[in-house]
Amino acid sequence: MAATAFEMHMARTGGVEVLKGREVSLSPPGPGEVQVAIEAAGVAFADIVMRTGLYPGVKAPVTPGYDFVGRVEALGSGVEGFAVGQRVAALTVTGSYATHRNVEARFLVAAPEDAPAEALVAGVLNGLTAWQMFHRVAGSVAGECVLVHGAAGGVGGLLLELARLAGVRAIGTASAGKKAEVEAKGGVHVDYRAEAVAARAIALSDGGVVAAFDHVGGPHLKKASLAALRDGGTAVLYGGYDATRGGKARPDALLRMVLADRLSALGLFSGSRGVVGYNVTSWRNARPEPYRQDLAKVLGLIAQGAIQPRIAKVLPLAEAGEAQALLQSAKLAGKIVLKP
Structure with missing residues (x-):
């Protein structure tokens, strides 16, 4: 019926x-x-x-x-x-x-x-995205340092919490007014409007981060994420916010994104650096068992109070x-x- x-x-x-x-x-x-x-x-x-x-x-x-x-x-x-x-x-x-x-x-x-x-x-879309990028894509381990862009956002805040749980130091970019939110989740705040993010991240991490989580794309991926990596590091791109800022298409930003994403394979090879694209739906469809395992893990952590979206x-x-x-x-x- x-x-x-x-x-x-x-x-x-x-x-x-x-x-x-x-x-x-x-x-x-x-x-x-x-x-x-x-x-x-x-x-x-x-x-x-x-x-x-x-x-x-x-x-x-x-x-x-x-x-x-x-x-x-x-x-x-x-x-x-x-x-x-x-x-x-x-x-x-x-x-x-x-x-x-x-x-x-x-x-x-x-x-x-x-x-x-x-x-x-x-914790579903945001938490699953954060968990899989942190643990399955970047594979950060205790004692290392990562860079989280948009650290006061839904995914960014959860990345900070996952880093803290794993014993990983996290540098989080956000506006000056959101410094307290970043620090409350264990992140080291960097004001992206007032500071050169990559240079600041390199200084704070003593030579570069092992992973940078980038939801912006375009030129930002190169200048604020790849430039902050140490040798052996990975930039994880999980969005193109710059090209659809405010939910509207920005043709100039789309063009910049296409041009900026032409990365030198030789340059990446020489420093053992990598760029990985992450899409939560593609992961769900291609790897259903990890999807269910990871989502169940995130929901359990929320119920325990270990992470608090x-x-x-x-x-x-x-x-x-x-x-x-x-x-x-x-x-x-x-x-x-x-x-x-």
């Missing part, structure tokens, strides 16, 4: 006004699917990029929503390992700005009961447009969460 769900849908691209609430008929879960009641959905910069039509592979009409935490309401045929009433989480890319939805069981992970839904959902604001699902506008303004630090 079909159920009724409420979702924030966009029939076309545009500003936040294109996000409209609507009721939809939700069919029973199909083979390999699970129907969930959503407790909390995260608001991501990727949602804004989708809304403006710039996200690869996602076109309007679409219901945004990159991740969620919720409870199982019904199981489709062939689903094993989950039970009705169980709390779960998933990285979905789209569709989670909703009260209820069907999702492929292979993307689900059991979620802890003893933590607020908003804290757990802040910062929640900037919790808004009702119907205010998804306001939530995206707040994220776009860059005035808040931490994760913005929607709750039905």
